[in-house]
Amino acid sequence: MLWVLSAGAVAGVLNALGGGGTFVALPALVAAGVAPVTANASSTVALLPGAAVSAWVYRREVRPVGPVPTAALTAVSAVGGGLGAGLLLALPAASFDAAVPWLLAFATLVLACGRRLARAVDGGPGHAARLSPTAALVGQFLLALYGGYFGGAVGIMMMALWCGGLGIDPAVSNPLRTVQIVAVNSTAALLFLVASDALDTPWLLVALLCGAVAGGFTGAHLARRLSARLLRGTVLTTAATMTALSFLRG
Template identity: 65%
Template sequence: MSEFLIVLLAGVASGALNAIGGGGTFVALPALVALGVPPVTANAVSRVALVPGSVASAWVYRREIKQVEGVATRDLTVVGVLGGSVGAGLLLALPASSFDAAVPWLIAFATVALACGPRLSRTLASSRGRAAVLSPRVLLAGQFLLGVYGGYFGGAVGILMMALWSVGTGLDAATGNPMRTAQVTAVYLSATVLFLTASNALSVPGHLTALLTGAVAGGFAGAHLGRRMPARLLQGVVLTTATAMTVLYFLRG
């Protein structure tokens, strides 16, 4: 019962964090590993369990989803889903150690990009005489790579997406949060299909149930909270989360 409660609370925190700014994997995954679940299995379980919470958040945000400038939402979703499928396949076929070594650097880059993205985008756009800094093709290529990352590991993929959009189009965190939630959901869904059919994610049904239940409650509540947070406060939450994850991952070594 104590393990169930721990995983349930981790699910609530993960779902809420994903809805507000991203980074829920960094609560769910360590909780499962600490309870003895093998890392690769814990990675798959956390991805499967967080999907319903992401869906709940996306449903709350459905009327506020705004298109990323210059890129059709359908195209953005398709490349993200394809990337998520590729990444999930890599997780099942390759050892996690090599890619895990790059995670702190990816998150550190995302943190810097989120902090400086809007100002950098405006500066570059002004010098080039147009609003968007990155072309639609570059944005789609970046979205595919983030889909691969999201399917393989998933941690801070939403933060990385916001960093890409922020630098590429000047999109701010508050405006982009609903789209971020929807795109992360699409990537996780594509990975989940493969995990449920080809991995041992269902080998720990008690943990999966607890995490899933908590993530749905946290995702629903977090999305309602995120809608009411001022843009500057939301940006602060996202940056604080990204900074904390970067420090923790570097300390983990």
Template identity: 65%
Template sequence: MSTPFLILLAGVAAGALNAIGGGGTFVALPALVAAGMPPVLANAVSRIALAPAAVASAWVYRRDVIPVGPTSARALTAVSVLGSGVGAGLVLVLPAASFDAASPWLLAFATVTLASGRYVSRVVSRLLGRSVLMSSRAVLIAQFFLAVYGGYFGGAVGILTVAVWSIGLALDTAVSNPMRVTQLAAIFLTSSVLFLIASDALTAPLLLTAMLAGAVAGGFAGAYLARRFPAWLLRGVLLTTAVITTVLYFLRD
């Protein structure tokens, strides 16, 4: 099969994964690198290609979005845009090696948190006498750093986001998924604008177009599918994705 067609299929898988539970970057980025693209360029191309897919998924979820704890959707989105801009700016001035080295450990932490998040939340809330452990300010501060990570690298930022919300706000995965997808769209769109301006992503128009088209199709399909998943199944898909992407990322070298 031709390389553009394989990239198209990778885009479908990445867009669907991001809509359902996260981890799409770990399909898109390796596929582009395997096609011969340098890693830094592949990072920019995958982010640009996945941004419209995230917007497509957010559009499907638009009627299901509820506020995250005490924080309004508008405030959370504004912080996501700001943090993503900072993270994407760091790509232009800092070497990727140091942050990339920390990414597997962040993913491992996110996976453990997702697996035990609701239990930890119940134990801590019982000890403190309240179910919501994070104030509105704490949620916004956490979201800013998540968005910085998302703007800089992007891998599994959705998984990390759900991990934080599950412990700090005792939110169920299915309930928080629409807001997660909305914030992912804000993060990816912001960083994509900067990458379009400052990177060489447009020097690979065929692969960029193939991945973008596949990701949009996968984003639509994945969002519609995820809305029909029972909560336990959505959580299972998310945990499975988290475990697989973490293991593969540790073994990638």
């Protein structure tokens, strides 16, 4: 119980800073004896309140992502999250699990180089290549689908999409990213509570949830005090670490 509680706290902090809490919460549940698919569903349910607490802390700092309306982005995230959760329950996870390290590696590369690549594509310094609102929403839907299905580092992938495609700095987009994580996980968690075995281990679920709430509150306040450069470095370090660990795990 203490192990899972501590993992939840770390996961909540990571999610508030830039994403990646699933890669702490999921192994902790598996180590506690929960089946992998059930652990994935349980971690989504348990980490949702922590993300919601972070979103509440950020509530006055949420800004639109470029030309994309916030309401449309949130609606797409919610629909994609629910569909992704349905896929997790309906399809085998083996093939997707094999692709996860490569998806994380791509997201880390785009996050690290996205702004430079955007300027290069646009043809000169100071000009960021822009995705159209439709293209950005399609990309957000695919990420939400992934988030509902697996969830690992979906927040980092969102930052990579917004940074590379819209030229948005991670520190500026972090509050809205947190809100979108809540939208993705809300519909996914609702489906998991109804159709999965997430409630078969209630005390582990409660321990993870309590830790995530405390970590999400602390992490959100910490992120507000970090400079843009330091927050970007933290997110990149987290992304690179999780990518390496996912390859070792796979």
